[in-house]
Amino acid sequence: MQHPMLDLRLVQSFLVLADERSFTRAAERIGVAQSAMSMRIRRLEDVLRFSLISRTSRRVALTPEGLAFLPHARALIAAETEARAAAREIVATQGDSLRVGSYGYLAKVRSQLINRYIAIEPKTEILVAYGTRDELLQQLRLGAIDAIIGLSRPEFVEDGVAIHPVSRLHAHIVMPPDDPLFDAAQLSLADLAGRSLAVMPSWVDGKVMGYFADLMTVSHLKPIAGPEPEKDALSSYARMRGLPHLVWFSRRRPRRLDRDWAVIALSDEAMTADVTVIVNREPTPRGARFLEALQKTAEPA
DSSP states (O other): OOOOOOOHHHHHHHHHHHHHOOHHHHHHHHTSOHHHHHHHHHHHHHHHTSOOEEOSSSSOEEOHHHHHHHHHHHHHHHHHHHHHHHHHHHHHHTOOEEEEEEOGGGHHHHHHHHHHHHHHSTTOEEEEEEOOHHHHHHHHHHTSOSEEEEEEOTTOOOTTEEEEEEEEEEEEEEEOTTSTTTTOSOBOTGGGTTOEEEEOOGGGGHHHHHHHHHHHHHTTOEEEEOSSSOHHHHHHHHHHHTOOEEEEESSOOOOEEETTEEEEEBOOTTSEEEEEEEEESSOOHHHHHHHHHHHHTOOOO
16 A cells, blocks of 8 residues: 655644644744644644644644654755755756665665765766655656666566666564563564564555565564654654564674664575666666766675
């Protein structure tokens, strides 16, 4: 089931309401009717699937879920502001640019790959576009972007494009302290049979995330999609509910603690994903240079 993407206008309205703690003042500040302000908050709650505010008193109060979402809302608006500023700078400088499509939750690996490219092409401006897998593939085929930094599995193919693996991610489980498996050094899907497990929502990449959701379902797990495809948001969502949750790292890590929860590697080879660069079969010159730069700077196997 696909879920709608977050409308940043609704997120901005929530931030204003959180600051003002009054629908009247928030509506005046934004310049809309109070009824429109209330509708925006309800629409955002419908997307997130939890209540953001308590409506039991005249003064607006944030729910625990609203308080947990607040820093992520601020980060989203800050990221948009930064992206707009970067876009203006790119237009102003009129320099060469690389247009990359990607997902928000691949921020760390995306930065690493882009830094490798900039080390070779230091004058290139980078423009990052976000969207679902299908949206980004459409932009790639239309020539609106030069490459996609995404995920794949070795057996996955896409019409008209070439998929180039550049690294691998391994699944780990973040386990609450009161769980019987908390002290395990390593886990498998079979160990987790019958459990609920919080995972990234599949709508952003139905092909890859759907594959893992199906694999977990076959292994008698119940994957529960978080509200948005962002690592910290998933962690907050899972910890609030006491749920084990799925995270990914570039290597299988020894068991360790993260804020008193255990991070434990999954041994199943099927629970790995390739970080890939996807370009058209006849890539743009910038897409071809991006791939060439990553091949030159690849770490020895």
